[in-house]
Amino acid sequence: MTAAGLPAGPGALRRHNLGLVLGALRGGPLSRAELAARTGLTRATVATLVEPLLDGGVLAEELAVPRGVGRPSRPLRFHERGPVALGVAIDVDALTVAGVDLGGRVVALERVEGDNRQLPAAAILARAGELAAQVRAALGRPVLGAGVAVPGLLGEPGSGAGSGTAAGSGTAGGIGAAGGIRRGGGVVLRAPNLPLLTGTRPGPVLAAALGVPVSVENEATLGALAHLGLAPDFVYLSAGIGLGGGVVIGGRVFRGARGLAGELGHVVIERDGPRCGCGGRGCVEQYAGRGALLRDAGLPDVDALRHALDLGERRATAAVRRAGSALGVAVASVVNLLDVPTIVLGGDYAELADVLGPALAGELRNRSLHPDPPRVIASDADGSAAVRGAARLVLEDALRAPDRLTAAP
């Protein structure tokens, strides 16, 4: 970028302008004239930019819309056979793969349940690669790359941030990466709920299986990325077997200096509280995580808990309220520290939001320093936030390097 904020050189300028055009089309079909108006580019520039994308099968023209006078306009949209990004989520109890098109639409979603805790890392990664390859084959569309969500902390032991991108997508490091996401080193530093993944590098394994660039990120960070359009500043809570979080500040995901930011589950709410899997004591995960919630409610799983809430059962309701209140103590500290006005409940918490949300909000009202306490909203991602965010990681890269769009395998 030049001092004026414009990219230097004709190639960089063209990529920048292409990114503007493609970004505008993510909102829906637009005519060339509308594209020019939205992007501030001339109609001639828009025409020059879109021709190769039409030829390359990235964009398509809709049927002509008759207008009163002059030539009919033919809105442009993303081609229904155009390139997609794959998202892969490795969870404790499932593997999920999504295909997402350039417009952000989920065009494929496959989930295979199974306890991954018993499997060696090589087997988990092989299964994830197989499922992704199946989805890819079923889609039969060019694939730009894959993002992988793992339930662990990523980094490069002994150094700062490195590149978590395998097979050279050319986006190593750099704060300008997707939605403010700067890649971790791609090494799983710690995965408390899938310990056999610790020390592995999932990126190269999946890149070899799929033959496309692969980026790896923490699942809660990607869950936050999937919700980027909701608000400029928010904390996303990702509750499953573990309790993770993602922080978005100024429209960008905040990863921290070494990629470990957002570990809300290990915010301490009682100094000498129960031991936690992280080695500490009194972490909020021990009060509001899935294990604590189900134990407190005396129920085997989240479906049973949801059912009990629907029946108004007192023990279940009290357990969820207690968890919401404990969560509120931790989240209030985060809110007072970062001044984030919105809290997004994801994963299990989205399912329980009608009971958990008010308890959390009540605690925030009592503890938030700002006179307007944060609003608490439930995610509508229906449990697929991490896998959507993983695909979005790839799409954001594609919009920054749009020349690659017509070259996807």
Ligand SMILES: [Zn+2]
């Ligand atoms: Zn902990």
